[in-house]
Amino acid sequence: MYSKESCERCEEMEKIIPSGQGKKSIFLSGSIRGGRQLLETYRFIYDALEEAGAEVLSWHVADPELEKTESKMTEQEIYARDLGLLEKSDALIAEVTVPSTGVGYEICRALVRKIPVLCLHMPDVAVSSMVLGNPDTLMEVRSYPDKEALKEIIIDFIRAL
Numbered sequence: 001m002y003s004k005e006s007c008e009r010c011e012e013m014e015k016i017i018p019s020g021q022g023k024k025s026i027f028l029s030g031s032i033r034g035g036r037q038l039l040e041t042y043r044f045i046y047d048a049l050e051e052a053g054a055e056v057l058s059w060h061v062a063d064p065e066l067e068k069t070e071s072k073m074t075e076q077e078i079y080a081r082d083l084g085l086l087e088k089s090d091a092l093i094a095e096v097t098v099p100s101t102g103v104g105y106e107i108c109r110a111l112v113r114k115i116p117v118l119c120l121h122m123p124d125v126a127v128s129s130m131v132l133g134n135p136d137t138l139m140e141v142r143s144y145p146d147k148e149a150l151k152e153i154i155i156d157f158i159r160a161l
């Protein structure tokens with residue numbers, strides 16, 4: 001995850017977002033039981049957020065070993081842990097390409113808490129009207145054609161927080 005290229009980018013980002021000062025806490029939301037086919041994208045989003053100077057509280061969503069740790073937890077423990085992390089978050093970023101009950105639930109809880117929500121999806125996928133048609137001003141929905149565009153959207157969102 002740590003390459004020379006990402007370090008150079010880090011230095012660039014530190015000029016924009018001073019480290020330690022106003023570091024934003026982000027809840028990353030992505031499908032788990034809805035299907036793990038976009039795990040690589042969740043990892044990319046995690047890396048982009050860390051690079052942008054944000055802290056990802058729900059890092060487990062991008063963890064390829066997630067099943068091992070979560071299988072030792074009860075359903076109630078998973079729910080309480082996640083809702084606790086959401087309470088501490090400054091914003092929520094959801095990858096909504098793969099439909100997931102949990103992701104939809106977390107988006108709704110974040111909007112009830114009145115924190116900004118960024119929903120990201122690949123082009124030409126059937127995203128729910130509950131996301132696409134949501135008039136909440138705290139909600140932003142963006143389609144990303146490639147990883148470069150995805151990174152830019154994430155950086156812009158973090159800078160605007």
Ligand SMILES: O=c1[nH]c(=O)n([C@H]2C[C@H](O)[C@@H](COP(=O)(O)O)O2)cc1CO
Binds near residue numbers: 031034082099
């Ligand atoms: O084991 C889990 N751990 C966990 O953190 N979650 C949370 C975080 C994810 O953003 C979201 C995924 O929901 P789902 O499993 O319905 O796809 O729910 C969900 C599960 C399983 O439902």
